Amino acid sequence: MRPGFLKVLPLALSMAACGGSVEQLAISTTSLPDVALGGSYDQKINVTGGEIPYTFSISAGALPAGLELAAATAQIRGQATTAGRATFTVPVTDAGEPSARVQLSIYVQPQASALSTPRLDATFPAAPLHATPARPG
Secondary structure, three states: OOOOHHHHHHHHHHHHHOOOOOOOOEEOOOOOOOEEOOOEEEEEOOEEOOOOOOEEOOOEEOOOOOEEEOOOOOEEEEEOOOOEEEEEEEEEEOOOOOEEEEEEEEEEEOOOOOOOOOOHHHHOOOOOOOOOOOOOO
């Protein structure tokens, strides 16, 4: 081993720890799962790079009714109260002020409705069927 090698390595590590190059801020979440109407929702938008703390918001569109975005954690939580697709844009800013954004959507599935059909025996009372054979002719 070269004698100078060990001296260079700690210096490189300390430069990175003291604000050397930082990976560019990016949002790694590209889609979010659906939720049933009335169902609980708990999903996080993930980021890579940048410098903490992060701040998240909604800059366009809106979350489905009943869901909220936590600005500091990017956690989307709540209970969906309206069916349909909600599309929204989430920007994130980090401590270094660069930002990234992503457009996402959440589909709130309507509740399955029970089909109501009248009972056939109420419409057609039970009665014996009488059939008369056709006469050949």
